[in-house]
Amino acid sequence: MKMRFFFRRIAPLIAATLLMTLAAAFSAPSAWAALTAKANHDDIKINYNYNGSTVSISGISDPNVDLIIKITSGNTDEKLMRKDKEAGLWMNVEQLTMENAPNFYFIRSTSNLDSLLSADQLIANELGYGALEQTIDISPAKSADMKKSLLNDYIKYKEDGKVYSQSLGSIDQNTNDAGQPSYYTKFDWPFQAPPDTYDVTVYAIKNHVITDTAQSKVVVEQDGIVKALSDMAQNNGALYGTAAIGVSLTAGFGVGFIFKSGGGSH
């Protein structure tokens, strides 16, 4: 009687509980696998000999998720000149404004973005060049084909300036020294990236769903003589201009005197 009761009532409950536990273990992130993000070089100082840097992003992540890392520094409107042929010659024909475009845009991922998330999710989170084509507007407005072509040109322009980069399959997932599952990616930080605070967002993805995110920051700031000159140029143009002229005149006369004393005179 007791055995029958056990198999009829208790055993299914135990089995269900076991199944739920197993399912939870495979789907939800466990405590030790909570996503973290850390930039190794998060305070970059621009001094007189600055030529860019190397930044690595690492952290702990569930080994069974895919990852996308996005680094941006806010969106802005950027004015550009469009070149086209006029009377058979290439020249600037129109000024365009790229509205709501990221100043800086780096994407790293464990695999192809289209295989990780739906198009709508990529657009909603501004993930990948394809999503940027949806979030950036062009003024004056263009036809759909023209807009697509111009946005491709814009991405090419920004890549040429080293401030846009997309590298898929470039995140290593392994186990760290403490035996925790971790991820790691390293890349050159371009000197073209201006002083700013850059947001690093890491997305964990499983079964086409973003299951977790983690944030970090990279701060780039001017320092020393670079900061002093930059501040002076921006805030005290008259003094800066006068100083530039004074130095130029002094250099010109100085070299002239050196050559004179060296026998250059007639």
Added chain:
Amino acid sequence: MYIYLPVAHTSINILVPIVLGLSVGLLSGLFGVGGGFLMTPLLIMFGIPPTVAAATDSAQIVGASTSGTYAHWRLGNVDFRMGIFLLIGGFAGGLAGVQVIKILKAMGNADFVIKMTYVVMLGLVGGYMFIESVNAMRRARKKDVVQQPKGESGIARALKKLPFQMEFKKSGVTHSALVPIFFGVFVGLLAAVMGVGGGFLLVPVMVYMLRMPMHVVVGTSLFQILFNCIEVTFLQAYTNHTVDFMLAILLLIGSTLGAQVGAIFGRKLQGEQLKILLALLVLAVTVKMVSELTLTPSLLLGAAGGGG
């Protein structure tokens, strides 16, 4: 070794601006041109933003032209009186040129006009100087041919009738003060439209229109360029904040030395040889500009405000 440029927000190998400055300074001392029409595109090629390249080049030209003017003054090659009249005209022409650009921009075809003016003016100036100098050298070689003194042209006679005639002793010519002012306006207007200092236009004007000897032309042109670029540097620093001090200093290290070497080297060349070399330089820039206008660019978008 790399150095970071605080206004250009660019890192550059320290040798690049020094060597560029040296090369362009050499041309400046040799031919009396500021070299902006060469230096600005070269700086852009090495990753300096166009607005910063143009403004910083002005600061660099101040140093190079100071050095060059000083060297030529010691050699007795600067006609200060002529230079001042050209400056007055150039200043008025520059103001008019800025208004012309405003109108063209409003009409929407400024870039086309600027580029075509560049190509046509460079081509005409370079071509004319080259042909004229080759012919002059050929004539000089034919020693058996007796040179007939040229009669005064109608234009020359008309110019002689203008008021305010005065002697420009250093240049060995007599002109009405209105003549250099007029040509100063012409060069200043074109220079403002093209966004350059105008040395490569002023040199042919002084040689062919004002009939000044080539060596005095070089020194006087540098004197005029010096003052133009002082004004431009100040305005660019004050209004646009686009002068990069560090870049200017590196360019200056090269250009002030180059200008001195150019001035000394130029004295060893004959006037016609100098003209041919300048003509070849101007024609080379023309060819480069024509190729840029005809070949498909790698990027179809560029920074706004990059100039011509």
